[in-house]
Amino acid sequence: xxxxxxxxxxxxxxxxxxxVASKFAPSSYASSPEYNEMxxxxxxxxxxxxxxxxxxxxxxxxxxxxxVAKDYEQALPWLARAADKGDALALYNLGVMxxxxxxxxxxxxxGFNCYLKAAKAGNLDAMNNLGWCYQQGHGCxxxxxxxFARYRDAADRGHAAALSNCGYMKELGLGTxxxxxxxxxxxxxxxxxxxxxALYNLGxxxxFTNSWFAxxxxxxxxxxxxxxxxxxxxxxxxxxxxxxxxxxxxxxxLALTFFQAAAALGNAPARSNLGWxxxxxxxxxxxLAQAIAHYQEAAQMRYPCALCNLGVIYYxxxxxxxxxxxxxxxxEAAVExxxxxxxxxxxxxxxxxxxxxxNEARALSLLKQCALAGNEEAMELxxxxxxxxxxxxxxxxxxxxxx
Numbered sequence: 001x002x003x004x005x006x007x008x009x010x011x012x013x014x015x016x017x018x019x020v021a022s023k024f025a026p027s028s029y030a031s032s033p034e035y036n037e038m039x040x041x042x043x044x045x046x047x048x049x050x051x052x053x054x055x056x057x058x059x060x061x062x063x064x065x066x067x068v069a070k071d072y073e074q075a076l077p078w079l080a081r082a083a084d085k086g087d088a089l090a091l092y093n094l095g096v097m098x099x100x101x102x103x104x105x106x107x108x109x110x111g112f113n114c115y116l117k118a119a120k121a122g123n124l125d126a127m128n129n130l131g132w133c134y135q136q137g138h139g140c141x142x143x144x145x146x147x148f149a150r151y152r153d154a155a156d157r158g159h160a161a162a163l164s165n166c167g168y169m170k171e172l173g174l175g176t177x178x179x180x181x182x183x184x185x186x187x188x189x190x191x192x193x194x195x196x197x198a199l200y201n202l203g204x205x206x207x208f209t210n211s212w213f214a215x216x217x218x219x220x221x222x223x224x225x226x227x228x229x230x231x232x233x234x235x236x237x238x239x240x241x242x243x244x245x246x247x248x249x250x251x252x253x254l255a256l257t258f259f260q261a262a263a264a265l266g267n268a269p270a271r272s273n274l275g276w277x278x279x280x281x282x283x284x285x286x287x288l289a290q291a292i293a294h295y296q297e298a299a300q301m302r303y304p305c306a307l308c309n310l311g312v313i314y315y316x317x318x319x320x321x322x323x324x325x326x327x328x329x330x331x332e333a334a335v336e337x338x339x340x341x342x343x344x345x346x347x348x349x350x351x352x353x354x355x356x357x358x359n360e361a362r363a364l365s366l367l368k369q370c371a372l373a374g375n376e377e378a379m380e381l382x383x384x385x386x387x388x389x390x391x392x393x394x395x396x397x398x399x400x401x402x403x
Contacts, residue, residue, distance in 0.1 A: 019151070019165040020197050021132040022125035024096050025089060027060035030067020040067070047078060056082035056090040063093050063102070072103025083114065088121035095126065099139060108139030119150075127154035128162040135174070144175030155186065163190035164198035171205070180211050191222065199226035200234040207241075216247055227258070232267035235259075239273060243282070252283025263294075268303035271295075275306060279313075288319050299330070304339035307331070311345060324355040335366075344370045344378055 029035065029043070046054035059079030062071045076097060082090030091114045097103065099111025112133050118126035131150035134143045148169045154162035167186030170179050184205055190198030199222055206219030220241075226234035239258030242251045256277055262270030275294035278287045292313065298306030311330030314323045328349055334342030343366050349355055350363035364385065370378035 019132055019135055019168050020128075020161045020195075022096075022128050022161055024063045024093055025060060025123075025125050026064045026066045027057040027089070028066075029057045030061060035067060047081075052082050052085045052087050052090075055079075056087045056093075059090055060093055063097065072097065076103060083117075086117070086121065088118045088123040088126070091115075091118035091121065092123045092126045092129075095129065099129070099133070108133075110139075112139030119153075124154045124157055124159040124162070127151075127157075128159055128165065131162065131165060135169075144169075146175070148175035155189075158193070160190050160193035160195040160198070163187075163193070164195045164201065167198065167201060171201075180205070180209055181213070184209075184211070184213055194229070196226055196229055196231040197233075199223075199229070200231045200237070203234060204237060227261070230265060232262040232265035232270065235262035235265070236267050236270040236273065239270065243273070243277075252277065256283040266301075268298045268301035268306070271301070272298040272303050272306035272309065275309060279309070288313075292320075299333070302333075302337060304334040304337040304342060307334040307337075308339055308342040308345060311342065311349075315345070315349060324349065324352070324357070328355065328357045340370065340373055340375070344375055347378070347381075 062075035079094040083094045095111045095114030098107045115126040131147045135147035151165040167183040171183035187198045187202040203219045203222030223234040239255045243255035259270045275291045279291035295306045295310045311327045315327035331346035347363045347366035350359045367378045
């Protein structure tokens with residue numbers, strides 16, 4: 001039974017970036033031409049005397065690092081004072097601090113309540129973030145219908161991220177009937193407002209959808225625009241397209257360039273993809289040390305494919321000392337992230353009597369899970385039990401991640 005063939009996960013229409021929560025909203029005060037240290041001092045005096053607008057501006061400035069050094073400890077009291085008086089901007093920014101734990105332990109419930117009050121006061125960022133909270137169950141009971149409704153509230157008023165989020169929900173049918181054409185319209189509207197996630201999803205949809213609006217060349221152009229504006233997902237997907245030769249000539253060198261650009265922006269799949277190129281010498285001289293370094297960086301970002309590929313390297317011991325314990329740690333961590341390939345590889349390791357983690361009962365349980373998911377090799381292993389078949393080497397995880 002051949003089990004060491006690589007899995008190549010082609011980009012598909014269900015590979016989308018998640019919905020986007022709005023970040024701190026700046027006051028824009030520091031961008032005025034009149035802004036200087038004296039003006040900042042006067043702003044502090046006004047805030048100290050109880051002026052709500054000044055308190056809200058100062059809190060936003062310190063939270064964003066807008067005209068002053070970013071300082072959450074300074075931001076919190078100013079935002080809290082203005083929020084207590086009902087200022088919508090302060091309520092929203094305080095909600096971001098509480099929901100995500102900036103400068104303090106996260107308090108999702110209090111963050112959600114701040115968003116709720118800010119949204120009632122008309123803050124569009126807060127409306128969008130309420131949708132995100134309902135979608136994730138962050139500080140509230142998860143409710144996808146409520147999530148889409150809140151996204152739509154903000155989208156109807158022109159909020160770019162909310163438009164993109166509506167597209168995501170429509171594409172996957174979350175909290176609303178699935179409608180790819182309507183998702184396309186939402187993404188296009190958000191993309192026109194410069195939303196990077198929408199630009200990426202718009203390009204992906206144009207390339208991979210079977211709908212009437214499919215347009216490969218236009219999709220590539222949208223992805224390039226998104227990449228130029230800093231979308232790591234778009235850069236990584238462009239790398240995947242050129243690596244696979246999907247409707248373009250296969251070009252490993254160009255793929256390498258896109259992966260490097262995406263990795264520099266902190267994209268974990270791209271970092272893992274660089275590891276794969278260096279491991280196998282695609283577009284670069286083969287360099288296992290470089291490959292391992294890239295995989296380790298992606299693994300630190302909790303990317304399961306990288307963990308799985310590292311595990312295979314340690315399990316097989318090709319060009320490195322074999323280390324079954326390290327392989328186990330990598331596979332186990334990837335399984336915790338619900339990676340199907342790692343689940344199969346972990347089962348193979350547990351069947352290996354040379355492993356200190358040898359555990360046939362757990363291995364069979366994992367193989368059954370893999371078989372139920374359609375893994376034919378797992379089915380074959382289960383059919384062969386308990387006749388002690390030759391135990392294959394683990395299968396490498398996916399070569400190139402689509403997003």
